[in-house]
Amino acid sequence: MQISFEAPRCYALVPCAGVGARAGAPGPKQYEMLAGRCVVAHTLSALAAVPRLTGTLVVLAPEDTQFEQAAPGYRGWVARVGGPSRAASVAAGLTALRERGVQPHDWVLVHDAARCLLRPEWVETLIDACFDDEVGGLLALPVADTLKEEIEGRAAGTLDRRAKWQAQTPQMFRLGLLQSALAHAGEAVTDEASAIEALGHRPKLVQGALENFKITYPQDFVLAERLLRTR
Template sequence: MTSPSPSRFHALVPCAGSGSRSGRSGPKQYADLAGRSVVGHTLAALAQVRRLHQVLVVLSPDDAEFESRVPGFGGSVARCGGETRAQTVANGLAELARQGAPADDWVLVHDAARCLVRAEWIDALIDACSDDAVGGLLALPLADTLKDERDGRVAATLDRRGKWQAQTPQMFRLGLLRDALARAGADVTDEASAIEACGLSPRLVCGSLENFKLTFPPDFELAERLLRTR
């Protein structure tokens, strides 16, 4: 008798957003940074993770920039992005299933704008979660004091104990994540939230402060400096 094939690892990169808070004239994932586009740096890091079976980038249907901004990309591209991140990820999962990925394969969803990610951090996530019943995500315990704001002033100080800042990749089984996103709807802001809504508890795997998401104008300046000093 033959044993079943082991589960494979797929990276899914939602890359259909507009980056409206970045202060850039175009999508932030295509901004130039240290000689390469933001998403180009992201995909170069993913390419160094040897256990990934494939990398699927999910673009908006009218994206006409990707191939020129990431020349020589060796992964897969699907122009099926939705209006929200959750819809884009759900459409990407459907594409992986259409390509033959079974429900028990692992999918690592990673933000295109987290371009300082390192292969060793992704490998640490895979090591921590590949035998986990649920899956998990890179995250950081909060170090700063948290303030609740109202009308530009402090309304309250919040208890930071036990609070973590979610990062990506977030790693879950394809079938579980598809079902969770379908139940949670289009407004969840990360995959772990959808899994939590099913009553499950994803594993927290400590990431790095450098694995931040480029969102506001100063983030690009910091990322540029960090990339040039690596």
């Protein structure tokens, strides 16, 4: 008897339920305008240009009424199941993917809605590096600056920056493994890789780009606008 095994597919999951309080915007930062489009519209446009992504799911807050107007060209899946934390939103998004037929062995690339300078070729690089890996991995950058430990606003020590990397997204893991990892780690984790690490796995570090930063503070909008307009 011949047993067939369907090759894993790749899906993107974009948590888009946060409010981004540190960004100083009047509303959720993902809906602020940059270079003529909303932040999240830039993000989804880059993901749509990756041929190996079978589909994309955007996870929204249940009360969200802005998304369709902010991203009028988006034709992927939407689930208004976002929770109070990133981990909760991603976990709910994974369940929504399962309900749409995505299998436990399929790859899920979780990407921040506010990393709007994403380029399709960076996603392709991540897929190339992780598709045959046992665990999966993430885009990241080696730390170049000197790291300081702070106590009450003053430098209290210098940390060793060797072997230190700054995590980015997308972060690419199999749906089944990531579901188990998030259920085990709880809502305190700040990214998917840390949940995978808590299970004893070692995600692969794939070098990303300095331009793939996350809009977090008010000055980040100015830099992102400049970079988007000069591409």
